[in-house]
Amino acid sequence: MARNKKEDESRSVEQRTWRDHIVDIVICLIFGIFTIICIYPFYYIFINTISDNSLVATGRISFIPRGIHFANYVKVLSLKELPGAAVVSLARTVLGTIFTIICAAFPAYCFSREEYWHKKIFYRFVIITMYFSAGVIPTFLTYRTIGIYDTFWVYILPCCVTPFNLILVKTYMESLPQSLEESAEIDGAGYMVRFMRIVMPLCKPILATIAVFSAVGQWNNWMDTVLYTKNRDLQTLQYVLYRYLKEANTLAEIARENPEMMAEMDPATMLSPLTIKYTVCIVTILPILVVYPFFQKYFVKGMMVGAVKG
């Protein structure tokens, strides 16, 4: 931070000509345009979900929402597959993150101790798996053989063996002062006690970074639903959105199945398939956007530890 400030000061000392100002303005404008390109699609989707559906259907909502209502959200949440998918998404995010943290932290602790039995061999046994992959089909066959194909566990268990996370945590643990653990060792504390009481609390920063990345990864993952599940009960929000975007008229049929629900709506708030897609999209992206500002520093930190190891 201090360095930044110094740099800014040193830059402001230099003489600035009208040419510099024009360059400044051009740079700001170009970045402004790119930023708008990144954000506008979601703004567009959002205003289309809260605007009058008949205006949306004729494509007249581009920049400002008109005829604001929230009926789309109420209806989307009453669709029968959506709450289930939301529960699966949430469950895999929470459970997957917990499992990832435990399976990164504890083995990392074991491997951070010099006395580990044949440490070199077993550490290599773990690390080398980062550099090869059997591929989609053999993985699919294995999941079928061990019986996690088409179960909820296919979302959780494979993520627990991520050597990359283990390296991050192990490196962090090795940078901690050894004296704390040694004094506990002299007091007779075993490995588990020392891990839980001393090492884990000290590793909070790196574990938080891994947790945030794992949670986003779990929430966003939909390929494993495509590849390794069949059961509709296991679909996640991402997968539901994928299906809605791909199967244009699925939802119109669902709405047709509930005519009594549709009958009491006036035509202006009648659901069109397009607004359903948009609304599911907003429901799916909302958790990311809500947590993003709070966790931004972890994201940046994660990028940096990743770059250092990479």
Add this chain to the structure above:
Amino acid sequence: MQKTKVVKKKSPRDKAGFRLFLLSLPFLAGILIFSYLPLAGWSYSFFNYKPGKALLDCEFVGFKWFIAPFNNPVLREQFVRVMRNTLGINLLYMATMILPMIFAMFLMEIRWKGYRKLVQTLTTIPNFISWVLVYAAFFALFSTEGLLNNILVGAGVLTTPTNFLTTTSHMWLKMLGYHLWKGLGWGAIVYISAITSIDSEIYEAANIDGAGRFQKMWHITTPHLIPTFFVMFVLQIGNIINNGIDQYLVFSNAMTQDYIEVLDLYVYRYGLQQGNISYATAVGMWKSLISVLLVFVANTLSKKIRGSSIF
């Protein structure tokens, strides 16, 4: 006498080490099951596997599936097309790998810090959403009922709406566009932090020498960022035939498939959709072997040029 002493001294430590090994055993078992066991699945490629039968009841065909992409004319045509897509798209990605660096350099030229932070925050968001949501965003812009059609039809340029997601022109460039839209801001972060770690005294010295803004960017910032860029670039060489499936699966449809079907997607289609497990496994094995080879090539290259390995 001395020997027994050494053994005695090591013994409790060894015991503790063995206990650590036992404690981490569940994790090691997990590695064995999820990373090593799938390798056994490679054996399927040597048989004529039919789903529903036991593997050993199937006909053993040796290397038939491995040479199939080269011998069978139909498969060869597909394979050439898929490889062309894979390499073409990846080479385009590599050609534009310099863009995050340029993005970071110009972003740091913005004096107004609040604006700089805002740009950085908003342009990294696309990296944290799935490809399904990326598809949703472009669906909203380019589909038949999307924004672009609304505007073009409204202005009278088009008489009937076109679905731009199913047009086949410039498919690779479009994929590159989606890729950059998602990853540019995020890719810049590593360069931004590299720039902030450059000693500001160098800039001060350059100021005294009367260096202009672009001279400083070219003569100070760029040389400091090139090593980072080089590492990223070499890592990408190891990935040149890996695309992942997500991006290509969401954007593929009956029209565009010929232009964006990459190796990973091809394996998925053959293996899991059409059920030709043996052939798909063989193609996947080709891919895995070439990938490992490329990683070694990249590492050797890095050793030769920079004097340090990246792994």
